[in-house]
Amino acid sequence: MGLFSKFEFGKKSEASGNGGWDSLGKEVPFQQEQEREQANTERQQRKIIASMMYGTEWLNVPDVKLPDGAEDDFLEKLSDGEIDVNAEKNLLNSIKGPVRAYGVTKVNERLGADKHLRRILGYAVAGDAGFNDPALVLNEGAVSAFEKFFPTPIDFENIRESFLQKIQFTNNDAKYHEYVQDMDKFQNVLYGKKYEYYKSLQGLKLKSHDMFSGVTESGGMLEDCTDAEKALMLKNAVIDGDDFIYQGKNFKLTPDMLKNVGLSPERKTMLGDMEIGLSGCFSVGGRDTIIGYVKSDDGYKVRGYYRSNSQGVWRYLPDYVPGENGNLAWYGKGYAEEMLTLPCEMQVALSKAAEKARVPVEQKTLPSFILAGTAKSWPDKATYIQAMHARALKGDLYRETAATPEVDFGKVSTIKQAPEAVSITGLVQPNYGKELMSWGSEAKIYGRLKNRVFESYDKKLKYVISEDTSGRCFVSSIETSSKPTSCGTRSEWVSGGDVETPLYEYPKQADNYGDTGDIRGRYQGMWKNYVSKMKIIQDYLATKK
Numbered sequence: 001m002g003l004f005s006k007f008e009f010g011k012k013s014e015a016s017g018n019g020g021w022d023s024l025g026k027e028v029p030f031q032q033e034q035e036r037e038q039a040n041t042e043r044q045q046r047k048i049i050a051s052m053m054y055g056t057e058w059l060n061v062p063d064v065k066l067p068d069g070a071e072d073d074f075l076e077k078l079s080d081g082e083i084d085v086n087a088e089k090n091l092l093n094s095i096k097g098p099v100r101a102y103g104v105t106k107v108n109e110r111l112g113a114d115k116h117l118r119r120i121l122g123y124a125v126a127g128d129a130g131f132n133d134p135a136l137v138l139n140e141g142a143v144s145a146f147e148k149f150f151p152t153p154i155d156f157e158n159i160r161e162s163f164l165q166k167i168q169f170t171n172n173d174a175k176y177h178e179y180v181q182d183m184d185k186f187q188n189v190l191y192g193k194k195y196e197y198y199k200s201l202q203g204l205k206l207k208s209h210d211m212f213s214g215v216t217e218s219g220g221m222l223e224d225c226t227d228a229e230k231a232l233m234l235k236n237a238v239i240d241g242d243d244f245i246y247q248g249k250n251f252k253l254t255p256d257m258l259k260n261v262g263l264s265p266e267r268k269t270m271l272g273d274m275e276i277g278l279s280g281c282f283s284v285g286g287r288d289t290i291i292g293y294v295k296s297d298d299g300y301k302v303r304g305y306y307r308s309n310s311q312g313v314w315r316y317l318p319d320y321v322p323g324e325n326g327n328l329a330w331y332g333k334g335y336a337e338e339m340l341t342l343p344c345e346m347q348v349a350l351s352k353a354a355e356k357a358r359v360p361v362e363q364k365t366l367p368s369f370i371l372a373g374t375a376k377s378w379p380d381k382a383t384y385i386q387a388m389h390a391r392a393l394k395g396d397l398y399r400e401t402a403a404t405p406e407v408d409f410g411k412v413s414t415i416k417q418a419p420e421a422v423s424i425t426g427l428v429q430p431n432y433g434k435e436l437m438s439w440g441s442e443a444k445i446y447g448r449l450k451n452r453v454f455e456s457y458d459k460k461l462k463y464v465i466s467e468d469t470s471g472r473c474f475v476s477s478i479e480t481s482s483k484p485t486s487c488g489t490r491s492e493w494v495s496g497g498d499v500e501t502p503l504y505e506y507p508k509q510a511d512n513y514g515d516t517g518d519i520r521g522r523y524q525g526m527w528k529n530y531v532s533k534m535k536i537i538q539d540y541l542a543t544k545k
Contacts, residue, residue: 220348
């Protein structure tokens, strides 16, 4: 079998249920469905704004023409907290859900005996017992209990996140994505129109965040590419990755292949004066991945960006070691991982781009081929490490980036300093009194993160503090203000060492500080015994208070 299958875009896909019960299982052409969903979402958002600003009776009309400035006023109220979660729940509770509209029996029949849907219901109303034995919740009583405990999708959010994390840490990536799709079906069955309006409300909250988060005009802003801009970037795309070997054959990534699998540059951002196009997001080995088109004197350099599971930040992939069956056995680390971490502006843009629907690359080819096709290949890890020590690694990154750090807070090691000894002093420490920008992002083992950027007192460094929904935080990256490279990285970098200890770490890198009572997949918690005891984190928390 070759790398590209018979699948074509335009293939019919299952509707996501935006029309309520009647649309479950219905198939329509992909492009037509996307346009219909977008129009429906915008109509619902207008009705939400009118209902929350002027009265819930506006939910009962087919559509609303908003006064000039009404949407901006609403988004500002969302940002300021004037419209809080109780107001959001009141809105959703004013919408008649399936149980009220059709009765418990009909809803239970709609769930049927589907094992995935019953497992979600079981986990919600009976915890691990219902998760392990979905047959426990085949009765109507489970539906009644769900309606009582989780009257709106907002009430269900924490259970949804906990359930999907449980699936993610105990199954492969394909099975996880099956459950993500089935979670959408489940909420359509249990909430109906409530779920539609919940998703439309979430879209408004994202708009509000983008408008009032403090992100500057020059940092992380995204614009849609015009058809002419897409064509220009693809025509002048430069791909200098090595051949990808699959089933004994060599394959070379081309701009036409990127276009064919749906990874043309859809949106664009600026890193200083440098224009960068970004594709939609797809998954490679469980990691969020996006293709970048970086404008240079030679054309638009095609780059592969992925989101780290442990650190939660976006990085550039310069090289790799191939594995079996077309997989990537090992992602290159450069001279240190910190030199691969992308600047704050790129973190914002990529996080926004990843919030869009995933591109189904796997329907056309191996996703690993697309990412690997942008990078250099090494036969094994030992050869790579030998070339690294000899300063003989290949590619633009190593020509355009310093081999040693501009600022060195220590090396990453399996032997960690005592947390009380991890400190930054003098003018290079972060000034928590001045927040430069902030944004929200999703990370595989953390869920939703709030990321805040603070400048050092001497204005030479930027610190990114990432905080989870429980208020735990860590230094996810430190960067210089040096010029960008054609890879989208900075030409000078900071070695963070133990300062950048994440909330979850591989056991072999946790030393003796891993919290065995806080395990997520292959990772051990570092908050209790390490990160919370670091002065840089204690100072941040004290400033927040």
